[in-house]
Amino acid sequence: MAVPKMADGGRVLIIGAGGRMGAALARHLGNTRDVVGWKRADLDISQPSVVREAVRGQEFTTLIYTAGTTNVDRCEEYPAESQATNAETPRVLAEVCREKGARLIHVSTDYVFEGNNPELRKETDEAKPICLYGLHKLQGEHAVLETSPEFLVLRVSWLFGPDRKSFVDIILDRALEHDRVEAIADKVSSPTYSLDLAQWIEPMVDDRKYHGLLHLSNRGATSWREYGQKCLDIASALGLPLKVREVHGVSRKDFPAFKAQRPEFTAFDTSKFQEISGTVPRPWEEALEEYLTGRLTSGK
16 A cells, blocks of 8 residues: 655545556556555455445545456456446445545446447447446446536556556567467457556546546557557567567457357447546557657566
């Protein structure tokens, strides 16, 4: 558990600080604010009653919940855990934040959508999840905003960046070790760089003009295969000794190990965020190149 330091503004409590997004937020916000970051070992988020008491005992002005059960197949296998971490704990956090007069920023997912048409998803589009992960995340959204419409629910997708391996890092590892690399070609969404995300969220910590639902991602839509191919193209240009330089496309149906259905098209329309913030997210390709250049040239 991070030791808080004195800084400007109220204290921010981040639950999920060991994850990719939570770690990026803790690091970025910690430059100017008093931040307390709880990781998995600090709090059992599958026990809402435990969460309630732990959070009640803290002093903070904003709580950011970036945790939950995010393994889509695990949610199918352990539905009670998914329900607790993705739906019930957000409800408890919302209730405690309302009691304290604190702000809540809750992180959700593109998996709340069915994904059956190739149009960028807006906040006003109907959410119709096709797997338990998406269903429970949607229930969590409803619980938060029904507790207070002034709270903020951020839907994010395909997160990459430092602190924890993502698809980007896995695809590079495979290209270094294997003669053939495959990725799903019939699933499309919007990649999001965790460091960009942290910068976008910073003003939301205090500014209550950000409330309700908001979609956040880098600009553009891509399939897993195209995403993976861009990773290899960048890595190859940087001189990484790849064994293979092409990503072969396969269908979701070719992955029988999948227990959960995956929505086909869930790329975001971020025009609401752009209108409120005046910020236009950069293309995902540009953000990806920055991340990989930094990672590969630093040797990490």
